[in-house]
């Protein structure tokens with residue numbers, strides 16, 4: 361890139377210099393030419409008789425040339441010199457051979473020649489014919505050194521070369537700085553990307569430089585942050601799962617060891633231990649089932665198997681299913697939506713069933729004997745709103761968000777004893793969010809909690 365910049369600048373300056381120098385030389389030569397022709401014409405006007413150049417004429421010619429370094433030779437028609445302003449030469453009376461004179465005499469018109477004179481001095485010479493009518497009687501020849509102009513042009517050329525070199529150096533330095541400014545962040549991005557590909561998600565790109573580079577760095581950093589969060593979640597999930605599996609497995613091991621190490625155990629004890637073992641296996645099965653449900657939900661980012669679902673029918677079915685659990689705790693489980701009718705809503709029946717079932721199951725589980733669980737249904741802002749209210753133990757404000765996290769239980773050991781996996785609400789949240797809805801909890805007026813599930817009211821007709 362740097363070489364390109366310097367190259368372009370050098371070519372531009374060279375072309376410009378050649379052009380400027382050409383114009384300068386031309387203008388100088390043409391000014392001098394005009395001056396010489398003017399003088400030559402004056403002199404030709406002074407000469408009235410080529411056979412006899414009077415002293416008076418000589419004097420006038422001298423005056424015309426006064427103060428200049430112009431040499432003047434007047435020739436007759438036979439090319440013999442009649443007059444020479446250079447008193448030291450002896451060419452008067454001799455044939456003068458000058459290109460300008462020859463051309464002028466041959467054509468009978470003004471001529472100029474730029475060429476090298478003695479000692480390689482550049483000379484400008486002009487010749488104007490001396491005419492009588494159409495007859496050429498002779499010529500007035502003026503010659504002048506123009507090496508001064510050449511020196512000036514050379515000076516300018518030298519200055520232009522210095523200027524070109526300085527400019528190129530400056531451009532080289534500038535493009536070096538510019539390229540460092542652009543390549544340094546890109547090098548940084550490459551290094552960061554390599555680290556990310558190696559699995560080090562804590563690296564971040566430097567967010568500085570041009571706006572595009574900042575945008576790129578921000579996007580890269582966003583990606584690494586997401587990957588870091590994802591990786592942390594994954595690690596946490598694996599460690600949580602291991603932890604959750606360890607407890608029932610340890611209990612099973614303990615129960616088995618007890619039976620194996622007891623000599624002649626009586627049948628009742630074996631039966632009791634086997635009963636406990638069966639419970640632990642049930643818990644493990646439940647945990648594995650819930651984990652599977654959760655993993656399936658993760659993999660599906662879109663609602664598949666959407667079918668038209670009648671909410672009132674679904675909610676009443678859930679109540680029917682959980683009534684035995686409620687009755688065993690003497691809890692009143694009922695709906696308060698009467699005969700409200702909703703158009704069928706397009707959704708994945710199993711997933712939403714599971715979400716509402718989990719929330720209602722919790723309400724029964726975490727409400728003391730003799731309490732109540734009420735289910736509500738309505739439409740608000742084009743959303744189906746399902747509420748599950750209980751008058752149970754309630755949930756402290758600080759825990760209201762966290763209960764939706766995987767494996768989170770308020771009273772960990774007690775909840776575990778009741779068989780709670782801590783996955784029910786996490787599954788419910790995933791299911792609801794998958795449908796573009798939300799799940800939240802707030803305190804109910806009677807000390808318990810109200811869980812609210814909202815699902816977009818997408819009717820069968822709209823699909």
Ligand SMILES: Nc1ncnc2c1ncn2[C@@H]1O[C@H](COP(=O)(O)OP(=O)(O)OP(=O)(O)O)[C@@H](O)[C@H]1O
Pocket residue numbers: 650718722723724726727750752753754755763768769770771775779780781782783784785786809
């Ligand atoms: N209605 C409620 N009243 C009080 N606490 C609740 C209520 N619902 C949930 N919780 C608390 O939130 C925790 C998380 O509930 P979640 O349904 O995710 O797990 P779980 O019920 O313990 O396990 P699982 O659903 O597998 O049986 C529960 O352990 C409980 O402490």
Ligand SMILES: [Mg+2]
Pocket residue numbers: 718721722780783784785
């Ligand atoms: Mg639950």
